[in-house]
Amino acid sequence: MTGRDDGDWLEFTAELLREPLTELPLDRVTRLLQETFEAPAVGTAELAADGTADGEIYPLDATLEGHREDMLTWSASHAVENPIARYFLATADVRPVQLADVPGRFTDRRVYGEGAALAQACGVAEQLCLPTGGADHPRLLVVGRPEVFSPSELRLADRIWRLVVGLDRQARAYSAALRNASASGRDVASAIRLTPRERSVLGLLAEGLTAGAIARRLNIAERTVHKHLERCYSKLGVADRLTAVLAAQRLGLVAA
Structure with missing residues (x-):
């Protein structure tokens, strides 16, 4: 039995989509993951090409049976020895996977023996990974x-x-839209009540992406993209994508 269900996550996602997120709120996402799976802790790891990782353990007051600092130290330099990380890096399979289901060729205890013993001592011997960020910015929850x-x-x-990946993509797209907008453009967006999702869609439209490509980038349905575009057109007082981009550029909402 889990502590949370789909309804809790849909409500959580709806709340976040109303906020101008420029990055995934890891503290809130990991807290809900912890409650959902009744887990003592949730770790994050952003994997670097040199085999190191930048990460954190949530909640920040989780002691892990007194081994919190040991786990953080080990993870910083040995995270890629974890069978889940080895599997992810070798296969680029971005779907969730638990440690117990990782193929045997990635679970050699000669590689992960120390990490396995530490995880056991921390009370987190079993692990479930949800990858986000994609191949260019790999991050494991x-x-x-x-x-x-x-x-x-x-x-x-x-x-x-699926929800977390969508939130992450939305935050990245909105962050990019803000970077490409002028200070006056941000004021205009507020004045005409463009939502963060609408600004993200408009920014990607200005990059030349089709509705289908925008849908794939944000992990939403293409018909949803069209609905966002219709609202953008209405708020900008235009009737088509070209005029919308030109108007957005003129108002400083996107880079010219």
Whole structure:
């Protein structure tokens, strides 16, 4: 039995989409993951090309049976030895996976023995990973607890992963839209009540992306993109994508 369900995550996502997010709020996302899977902690790891990782353990007051600092130190220089990370880097499979289901060729204890012992001592021997960021910005959200995750929990994790990936892409797109907008453009966006999602869609439209490409970038349905565009057109007082881009450039909403 999980502590949270789809309804909680849909409500959470709806709340976040009303906010001008420029990055994924890891403290809030990991807290809900922790509650959903009744886990003592959730770790994050942004993997670098040199094999190191920049990460954190949430909640920030999680002691991990007194081994929190040991786990942070180990993860900083040995995260890629974790079988989940090895599997992710070798296969580029970006879907959720739990440690118990990682193929045997990635679970050699000669590589991960020290990490496995530490995870056991921390009470997070079983781990479920939700990758975000894509191949160019790989970041792993790892839910740790003593028990293996059940089939129903894995199905829920897959649905949650889709929402989190969508939120992450939305935040990145909105951040890019803000970087490309002038200071006056940000004021205009506020004045005409463009939402963060509408600004993200408008920014990607200005980059030359089609509605289908925008949908794939933001992990939403193409018909949803068209609805956002219709609202953008209405707020800008235009009737087509070319005029919308020109108007957005004139108002400083996107780079010319």
